[in-house]
Structure formats: C-alpha cells, structure tokens
Amino acid sequence: MRTAVGTAAGVGALVLASFLLAPSAGASARVSDPAPNSSASPTPSPSPSPSATTSDVRIRTFAYGTHVRQRMDVWWHETGPRRPAVFVIHGGWWSGGDKKYMTSVSRSFSQLGYTVVNLDYRLSGDAAWPAQRADTLDVIATVRRHAEQFNTDPDRYVLLGFSAGGHLATAAGAYGDGLPGLRGVVGISPVVSPLTAYADGQGDGASLEQRKLRKAAIVLAGGCSPRQCPAVWSSMEVPYHATAGDAPVMTVHSADEFVPPYQSGTLKQALAEVGVPMTVKTMPGTQHSAPLYREPGVADAVQKWVADRLGH
Known part of the structure; x- marks a missing residue:
C-alpha cells in the first residue's frame, strides 16, 4: 500500500512569471559556447529536434516556492517545435549540494536540443522527508503548467538524478500510479533503498561513506530510525511503491562503490513484478555519482537511453 503524501501546499497556485528572478551568475540569457570541461559532450546520438544548436537557448532562474532553496534553472529553446524535457536533480547526501554543480550536465542536454530544468530542493536540514x-513533484507540475512559455512538451520528459538526487528521481517516478507525461527515470548511483543504506552503514565492516550515508538517511527521516518511524522509512523506500503505471528506469553504479548495484537490484525486482522494465548498468571501480557519470561511455549510454524514451 502506498503512503499518500501530497506535494507542497500551493502546487497549483504559483504563477511562475511572478517569481521571475535575475539570471544567476554564470548563466546568461543566451548560450552559444560549450563548457570547456563538460561532463557529457554532445554526440551525434538521436536528438528530440531537427536542429540541436544552442544559439536560441535562454536560461532563467525561477522560484517555484517561497523557500530560498525552491529554485530552478530552466534552459529552453525559443525556436522550433516543442522540445521534450530533462529534469536534473543534484546529489549531496540530502543535506548539501547545489544545482550549480549540474551546469555541465544541463548544458550537454540543452545542446542535444532538450528543454532542461536544473533544480534545487529543500535539504534535510531545512525539512524532513517527504519535503x-x-x-521535485512541484517543479515538474510547475513546468508542465507553463509548458508553452518554455516551448516544451508537457507529456514528454525524463528525470535524471545523481546519488541522493537519484533517490528523489526514482521516488518521484514511483509516486502514485505514475506521473503524467513521464517517459523515463535515470539514476546515477541512486540511493533507491535508504533501508539498505541504513543496514550497510552499521557495524565495524562499514566504510566511512556507508556510515555517513546511514546518518544522512536518519536525518532525512527527521532524526528517527526505521524502528522508531516505520511509516516514514516505508515512504522513503522506492521499491515499496512500484506500480504498473511507473515509467521505465535506468540506473548506473560502480561495482564497488558505497551505493552498490544491489540497491538498484531491489527496485528492478519490484518493477519486474508489475511489468515495468529497468536497466541496471554496472561499471568497474568505485566512482560515485558525477565522477561515475564522467567515466567513458556512461554519459553516452544515458543520452541514448533518454533519446530512446523521448524520441519522435
């Protein structure tokens, strides 16, 4: 049984234009130059539009709520057909991180012709789960309501999350019986099972990162353990919420990282039981999150998978 937890108050009431902010530092109104060290260089892989240039791209930062962290950078193409969208969600143990660290990833997908939404969210120190x-759900709803303004297709989008952001991406993808218009979810080292992270982070054999992730999951849950707050931890556990209406999922892990592939294995099994396909890609080594995404072949594989989900 799913836990029915609504989105933040006012999801249907925000008027996006009234929250227009000045462009953030380093994000000009138009973009014409690629990042010098982009983590995902443009490739000839399938594009959602006939022309995947950046000369017509605008970037603006918008507020989707009143908290200082409720901000999103939207990259949109002013010309051509309505573009499918990629929502990018940063990691940081749920307690840190910032959308600015996802600028290169956002740029790479913009150069491929997509609308890109690079979002911040309230951290665990600001509010406990499910904030x-x-x-994440509010950002999706806000952009879909204003799809015409952003020249985007509200019924063709994917979620791309890194580490803790991968947890949010997969959790949003498993919310309810599937989100309208969602075509796929990608997680790079996603913490799809906080309960597994909690168990892996205890005992003398746990690594420093595993112990840190266990503590971070407890903070996310409002400071309580699974025994103390079973309903909260059940709500956080993505495999518990798999339904036939969920979108396909792709995840990438390093074989020996502290968020191991078997976390995704639990979600893959749950999705298989309801008939939803999931791909788990495992790379050698210990790289985690953004460094893993920069490993040879990873970004290309993700871009191809996204294009297959959002293609014409």
Missing part, C-alpha cells in the same frame, strides 16, 4: 519529493 524533498514534494519539491
């Missing part, structure tokens, strides 16, 4: 999922 982070609520913020």
